[in-house]
Amino acid sequence: MKINYFNTCFALFILGIQFCFGQKTIEVNPLLQKNIKINSQLHVSKEKAITPTLTALRKFDLAMDERRFFYLDFDVTQAYTTFKIANTTKHKQDMVLVFSYPFIEDAKLFKVVNDSLYPQGQIGIFSREKPIGRNWKIPIFSPPNETSNYLLVLKKAPGKPVATDITLFSNEKHVAVSGLQNTLIGFYFGITALSILFTLFIFGLTRHSVFLLYGFYLVALAIYIASYFGFSNVFLPAEQLNNGRTVYVLAIEFSTILFVLFAQKLLRAKKYLPKLNRTVIVVIIAAIVVFRVILHIIGDALADGQFAIFMKLWYGTILFLILAVLIELLVYIKHNPRIGSLFALSYLFMILGAVFVVLHQSIGLLKVTFFGLSHILFASALEIILLSITIAFIVGQIYKDRNTLANTLLLEQQRFLNAFVQGQEEERKRLGAELHDNVGSRISNLRRVFSHKHKDLAIEKEFDMVCDEIRNMAHAITPAEIALVGLPGAVEELLEELAKSDSLKINFNSFRFPDNLEEDMATNLFRIVQELLQNVFKHANASVVDIQLFSHKNSVTLSFEDDGQGTSHKKKTSGIGLKSIQSRVAQMNGQFLFDSIKGKGTSVLVIIPTKYT
Template identity: 55%
Template sequence: MYGELYTSTQKASPFHLNRLSDFKEQNDKRSFVYLDFAVSQAYLDFELLNPNTQSTTYTLSFSYPFIEDVRVYKRKRNTLKEIGFLGLTSGHSPNGRSWNTQITLAPHERANFYVVFTKSEGKPLATDMNLHTKGRFDQLSALQNTLIGSYFGLTLISILFALFIFYATQYSNALLYALYLISLGVYMAAYLGYINLIIPASNLDNGRLLYVLAIEFSTLIFVLFAQELLQAKKYLPQLKRVVEIIIGVQVALRLVFHFITPSLYEAQVALFMKFWYATILFLVCAVIAEIVVYLRYNKKVGVYFAISYLFMTLASVFMLLHHSFGLVKVTFFGLSQILFASVLEILFLSITLSLIIRQIYSDRNALAQKLLVQQQKFLNAYVQGQEEERRRLGAELHDNIGSRVSNIRRLFSTKPNKKDVEKELDQVCTEIREMAHALTPADIQLVGLAGVLEDLFQEVEETEGLKMQFNTYQFPEDLDEEKATHLYRIVQELVQNVIKHAKASTVSMQLFGHDESLTLSFEDDGQGLSATDSGEGIGLQNIRSRVDQLKGQFCWTPVHKTALQSWSLFPLNIPEFWY
C-alpha cells in the first residue's frame, strides 16, 4: 500500500482539499487497503517521482473487482485534477479484468496524488493497490491470464469428466459434482473480474450480485455433494436433515433479500452477514463431522475427500478474514490463494470420484461373480432335480406300471377274465397318461394354455377342496408352445405352494393379453409369509428362472392376506407376472 490511509465515517460527499480535516489517520501497516463496515469514505496520499529522462507511464491497479467508487486526483499546488474514475458507479467498464488507470509523469517530474475510496456503509472493502510501469503491468497481466486460463481449462475438463461418469455409470452424485464445478467457475470468473467485462457498464452492480449468489450456491451445492458422497443419509441421517433445512433457509433468504425486498437487505446487511457467517460455520463443521464418521468405513476415499476439503476450507477462511476483517492476505503472482486452493480441490475431488467409481465397478463385478456362483448352484440343483425325477419315473415304471404289466401277462397265461384285463389296461393307461402329463402338458397343442389350466384347476378342486377362480381376457389362443409351457409350469408351482404352505381356501388367477405383453395374476387368501421370511425356496427360484427366460417381470408380495386383494395392472412391453 502506498502512502498513509485516512478514513471517515461521515456521510460521503465530493472530495476536496478543504475536507482533509474530516478524515482520521489510521496508521495502518497493512500491505493492502482495508476499510471496515462503518467507513464510508477514505483516501490515500502519496508522492511519485519519475527518475527517467523521458516521460514514463505508470499503471495504478486494484485487485478487488467490485470496488464501488475510486477517484484518482493529481495535486497541483492547492488544486486537484481528477485523472481517473473507477468502480461500479463510474459508468464505464474496467480496462481489462481489473480496475486500473494510467498515470503519466514528465521527465524528472515529482507529483502528489490522492486516491479516494467511497463505499456503502455496512460493507467492508479489502483490495490490493499496485503501481507498476506499463511494461511490468502488461507482463504480470499476461502471466496471471495464463494461470487463470489453465484453471478454467482444468475446470472444464473436470466437468466433462463428471458428465462422462454420470453417462457411463448413472452415478447421480457425479452430476451434482459437475453442477458444483459450474457454480464454482462462475464464482471465480466474477471474483477475478471477468464478469465485469461481460455486463454492460450501466449494470455493473449485477456482477457483484452474481458474485454473491455464486458464493452462496457453490457452497450449498458442495455441501449437498459432500452429503451424498459421505453417505450422510446412512451414517448421520439426523445431521443430514438439519443441514438440508439450513440450506433451504439460506436459499430462501437470499432470494427474498436480493429479488423481493432488496431495500430490507441494504438496511439489515450487517445482521444478515452475521447470520450467513454463522450458518456457513455450522455447515463447515457438519461436513467435518461427516468426514470423521465416513473415515471409519472407507478410509481411502475419505482421506482424499478430506484433503480436498481442507484446501478449499482454509482458502475460504483466509479469504473471509481478508475481505471482511482485513486480517490475512495470501497471494501468488498477484492472484488470491483461493484460485490455487481451488485447483488442488478439483484435482483431489476428481481423484475421489475416480476411486468411488472404481469401487462401484468392483462391487458390481463382485455381485456379478456372486450371481454367477448362484446361477451355477441353481443349475446344479436343476440337474440334480432332473436326475431325481428320472429316478422317480424309473421307480414308477418299475413298481407300478411294470407290476401291472406283469399282472396282465399273468392273467393271459391263465384263462383271462375280460373285465379284469380291461380294468388293468385302463389303470396302466391312466398312470402312463398322468406321468406323461407331469413331464409335459401335451394338451396345450390341442386345447391351448387356458384349456389345460382349466383342467388343472378342476382336478385341484376335486382332490384338494380348493375353490379355484380363473378368468382370461384377450389372451392369445395361439401362444407359442414354449412360452405356454413355461406359464403352465409357473402356475403348477404356485398351486403346489398354495397346497403345501398357504392353508388357503380360495385361489384367484387371471390371464390378460395386451398389444405386446401378457399378464398373469395369481392370488390366494392363505396365511402368506412373515415379514422376516424371504421365501426364496427352490420353487420360487424356479419361477424366477422361467420368468427371466421369458424376459418378463415377477412381482411377488409375500404378506399375510385375510382376503383376496385387488390387483393393479401396468402395461409394459414385456410379460408380467403378479403374485
C-alpha cells in the same frame, strides 16, 4: 474569508507533510511493480461522501493501518491515499495503476500540481465505464525528468467492506504479469471444465444424485471464482456492473448450499447421522434460502446496524454447516478410511480458502497471494483435483460393489440352475427306473398271463409294441448304457431311434473322442444333444442336422448345426431349454457358443475342459 484561507493553508500544510514524510518516492523503471500501500498512508472518512477537494480531504482521519493492502471497513464511506512518482529518464514512461478487487464502486486519480487537483482517470462499477480486461486499471503517463504527486480517492457504500491491492506497473511488467496470471486462471477453469464433464459422464452411467450435486457445485464454484477475479465485469454491460457483485454473492451462497448437500450424500449422513442430516437440511432451507432471499429483497432498506446483524447470522450459519460436515466426515472415515481421508483433505483446502477469503475480504486480517493471485484460486484447484480423485474412487467402489452383487446373484442363479438340472436328472433316473423296472415288468407279466389263458396274436403284438415303447422311453430318459458303450455309442443309438420316426436327416461323426469320459460329463453332453434335437423338432423346421464329437488336448467338443429357420437376436438365449444347456455347460466349467441367423440356421459349439487327450 480568513477562516477559509486558514483552512486551505492548513490542508495544504498537512498534504505537504504527507508528500514529504508520509510516503516514499516510486522511481520509474521498465520492471516497475510497486504496491502503493507500502509507499503511502490511508486516510478514511465515515461521513457522507463528498466531492474531493484539498480543503475537504483535511477532515479525513489517518488510518493507523499496517496492512500491505487497502482495507476500507464496513462503516467507511470514502478514503484517499497519496503517492509520488519520479521519472528520472529522458523519455515519457507509460504505467498503469491496477486494482485487484473487481467491485470497486468508485475510484478517482488526481495529479496534484500547484495545490490543485487534476483528474487523471476514474474507474469502478458506478463509473459507467467497462474495464479493459478483468482488472480495473488507470493508465498513468509520466513525463521525462519529472516527479509528480498523485492523490487517489476511493468511494464506497457503507456496510460493504473493501479489501484490494493497488499496484503500479510499468506497461512491460504488467503485460508479463497478466500473461502469467491469465495462464494460471485458464488452467484452473480447464481443470474445472474437465471435472464437470467427468462428473456428468459418471452421473450418466450411474444415475447417482451425488455426482449431479457435485457437478452443480463445480458450476457454482466456477461462477464464484470468475466473479472474484473480475470476469463478471467483462461480460456485463457498463450500466449493469453492480449486478456482478450480486452474482458474486449468490455464487458464494449456492456453492455453499450445493457443497453441503453434496457432502451429505457422499458422507452418507442420512445413514450414519440421520438427526444431524435432518438438522442440516432444515438450516439450509430456513437459515440460508429463506433468510438470504429476504435479505436480498429488503437488504437496501436495512440500516447499517441491522445489516451487520444479518451478516453475523450468515457467518454463524456457515460456521454451523462447516462443523456439521466435519462431524459427519469424522464418522464416515471410520467406515471408509480411504475415501474419507481424500474428502477430508479436499475439505481442508476448501475451508482454508473460505476462511482466508472471509478474513481478507470481510475483516481485513490477512492476505495470501501467489503470483499476484489470491490463494482462493490455488486452494480451489487443489480441492477440485482431490474431490475428483475422491469421485473416481467412489465410482470404483460402486462398480466393485455392483460386480460383487452381480457375482453373488450369478452364483445364486447358477446354484439354482444346477439344483434344477440335478433335480431334473434325478427325476429322469427315477422315472426311467420306474418305467423299466416296475411298469415294464408289470406289463411283461400281464402279457405272459394273458398269453397263457388266451391265444390272440393281435393282442400279443400290441403288448410287444407297448413294451418296446416303454423300453425306448426309459432309454431316452436314462441312457444307462453310456457307461458301457460310451457317449458316441449312446448318441448313435438315440439317432437310430429318431431316424425310424422322423424324416429329418442327421449326420453324426465322432473323432478321437475318449471312451473313459466321466459319467456325469457324458450324461450332461448327452442331455445337451437331446435338448438341441428337441429344439430342432419344435422350432427349427430343418431338413439336415450335423453333429460332431471330437477332442483336443485337455478338452472335448460338441458341434451342432442345422439348416433351419434360425431365430432373432432377442430370442437367441431366452428359451428355458438353452438356459438349461448353459447351466449344464457351466457345471462342467465349459464354454457355450451360440450363433443363429434368422433364415440361415443355427450353430452351437460346446467346449468342455478335461484331463483326457
